[in-house]
Every structure is written in structure tokens, then in C-alpha cells.
Amino acid sequence: MLDAIGVGSVGEIFDRQIPAPVRLGRPLDLPAGLPEQDVYEHLRALAQRNVSAEDELCFLGAGMYDHYVPALVDMLMERSEFLTPYTPYQPEISQGGLQVMFEYQTAISELTALPVSNASVYEGPSAVASAGYMARLHNGRGRFVVSAGLHPHSIATLRTYAHGFGVEVIEVPLREGVTDIDAWAAAIDEDTSAAFFAQPNFYGAVEDAAALSAAAKTAAEKAPVVIAQVDPLTLGILAPPGDCGVDVAVGEGQSLGNRLDFGGPSFGFFAAREEFLRRMPGRIAGETRDVDGRRGFVLTLQTREQHIRRAKATSNICTSQALNALAGVVYLSWLGRQGIVELGELLLARTHYALQTLTELEGVEALHSSSSSSQPVVREFALRLDADVAAVRERCAEQSINPGADLYALTGREEDRGGLLVAITERRTRADIDRLADVLGAAVASERQSQAVGA
Secondary structure, three states, rough: HHHHHHHHHOHHHHHHHHHHHOOOOOOOOOOOOOOOOHHHHHHHHOOOOOOOOOOEEEEOOOOOOOOOOHHHHHHHHOOHHHHHOOOOOOOHHHHHHHHHHHHHHHHHHHHHOOEEEEOEEEHHHHHHHHHHHHHHHHHHEEEEEEEEEHHHHHHHHHHHHHHOOOOOEEEEOOOOOEEEHHHHHHOOOOOOOEEEEEOOOOOOOOOOOOHHHHHHHHHHOOOOOOEEEEHHHHHHHHOHHHHHHOOOEEOOOOOOOOOOOOOOOOOOOEEHHHHHHHHHOOOOEEEEEEOOOOOEEEEEEEOEEOOOOOHHEEOOOOOHHHHHHHHHHHHHHHHHHHHHHHHHHHHHHHHHHHHHHOOOOOOEEOOOOOOOOOOOOOOEEEEEEEOOOOHHHHHHHHOOOOOOOEEEHHOHHHHHOOEEEEEEOOOOOOHHHHHHHHHHHHHHHHHHHHHHHOO
């Protein structure tokens, strides 16, 4: 092979292609190799340092949730026709995969009340950022207005994308746990490309989506694209974004039939009004009829550079998360129209009970003053502890309970210092919530006593 291409060694190939200033110039600093069985033992020891949601009572959330996944999901995902194929470039032999995409798109459109859905993207934060880029292509303006209630990972991803195409990101503060609608309207001007909020927001509070959408569209003569990051499992009890004036609905699909799995993979969903159809990222499967009049499926639109001229591409999403999206549509089909309502009502009731129970503890209160009274929360809520959150979480972990996420560690906002974000799923029973109250109350009391002695 070296003779055929006219070089004397593999090293010469690198010398010709890679400039000397960017080459390392020394061997990699790696330890000596190990026998296979030693590597296995090393990796097993590393794996044992992890704690799964099966090993402790888990109230972690903040975007990824410990929901029950029925056996039906695994059974269908593990079928070889779904598990092994890649991109359905040849529709005539990819009808099953294309139909999965089509049915998934239909489910997401029905869930969000928006007419067009793509076949999924990587995950929630990149869906938010891709929606921003699509809005920029749509109207060419130079500002994004973002509610501080958007997930911090989504805000960070959006800022990263926006830097690349020269868009300024303006963050609007919260007032009593929800987006300050006056500041929201004041921040939107004629150069605003898109306005982003979350429903429910990162702190679990239900936003007035219709009011935010209306305020965004009347704040400037040239209305921005209104983008909502929505929690799909709450849409059984909350008004869908399409009915609230939202133009684009995106979100994280992990809670739809996908496990936590130590961080992934999952999928992001993306639905929009029809005017954005040709600029949506990823790809869209469509229904058609063949020459004999039989129902069939095709890849209708693909906006990424692999399929069209690079200068015309509007997306760099290189694939969909089709297998994970399959889990999503199987899960939604398993729940059904009534099941998703019942699940939402169950989450609402248990979240309300947990919030009431925990805020009765000494040294524990709602992070936002309205959260314990008038402001509704769904599945998740924010507390303020009169103790060091990291230390309290360590004390709870000793009792095999993860009480929730450290808000300040996630957001870095001073107003979130001392904050604990608690998530409730259908796997957390009333007895589990009572146990959390006992352990959390004792942990806070012990830590407050330790702090008093130390002072």
C-alpha cells in the first residue's frame, strides 16, 4: 500500500499532511498495557463507583428523570430491523424505519399541537440551539431573548451556537419563580430574532405560556419567533404550546420511554408551524403512494449538508436519534390519550404533596415565595435549605437517598445558593416522599447544629 501511494512509511504520510507546529512531538503519556482480565477488573471497579437510581431512592431531575419504562419498549427496540439499521437512504427497503419516523412525527405534532415535526435531533439543549439558528435564518435578526427559567444547559448551548453566527443573547430574570413578563416584553425589540421560555420552567413552575407568547409578539412591530422548551409528559395536563401562540416547541425526550442510563443517549424533539418547514434541522419522513397506489414512506425533506449543497444547508444535525425516538412513540402509544392525562394528574398530586410536606420541615422553605401558595408546580420544585446543600446531600446519601439536585452547582446564580431542586415521578410513592421528609429533615437539622458548633 505504501508503494502504491509513493511513500516510504506511515510516518511520512503524517509528515506530509500535518504541520510540525501542531504535532505532539513525543510519545503519548499512557501507562503500560494490561492483560485483558486486568482491564476487566479495573473497569468493573470503576463501574462500582457509580450509584444508579435502582440503588438509592432518587429525587434527582433537572431535565433527566427516573420514570418507569415498560418491557414493551425494550422488546420493540431490540428487534433487529430497528436496532441495527442506519440511515434509510433506500426507501424501498427501509419502509419500517421510515414508518417509525412518520408515526413518531405524528405523535409529537399531536402532543404539541403544531403541524410539523422532524424525525428527532440529538437531545434537548441542541434542539433549543437549533431552533435559534432556524429563527436566525428565518428573519436575519441579531438578538435572542431568553428567560432565566430555561434550562441552564440549554442556555449555555444556545450561547455557544449564537457566538458562532454572531447573535447577542439577552437573559430575562424571573420574578417569584416565573418569567418577569414586564422585563420580557421590555427586552424584545425590532432586532430580536427569537424569544425563548420553558414550560414548566427549570424550577418546576408553570409559566403563563399564552401571556408570554402574546407579549413577545406585541412587544415589537416585527414579531420574533416564539420558542418554548416543553416537558412532554406534562402536556397531558397543560395546554399544548401550539394552542398558546408558540411558533416552535422543542424539548428533551428522555422521559418518554428512555432510561437514565448514566447520562444517555436520549433524543430531542422539534415541532413547528408550517412556515418553518424548509429550514427545520434534521430530516422529515413523509407519507406517499407508490405506482400501484399502495401506502409508502419516504425521506421528504433533509436540510443537512450531506444531502444538499453545503451553501444551501440549514442544519449540521448528522443523524436523528431514531432508535430512542422509537422508544418515545412506543411509550406514548402504551400510555395512550387517557394514560398521559392520568400520569400527569398523578405527578401533579404527588408533587403538591411533596412540596407541602417538605416545606413544613424546620430549615426548609420554597425557594420562591409564591411556590408554596399560588404558583403551580408540576413534577419538580425548588427548595431553599438553611444549611449547606452539598453537606445535606452527603448526609442523605448515607441513608441511600438522593434528595435532589444542587441548584447553585447547576446554574451558578447567587440567588440559587442554598437551593435544592426536587423531582417527583410516578416511581416515587407517598411512602417514599415521607421517607425523604424524615431523612432530609434530620440531615438539615444535623448540618445546622454542626454549623452552629463550628461558629
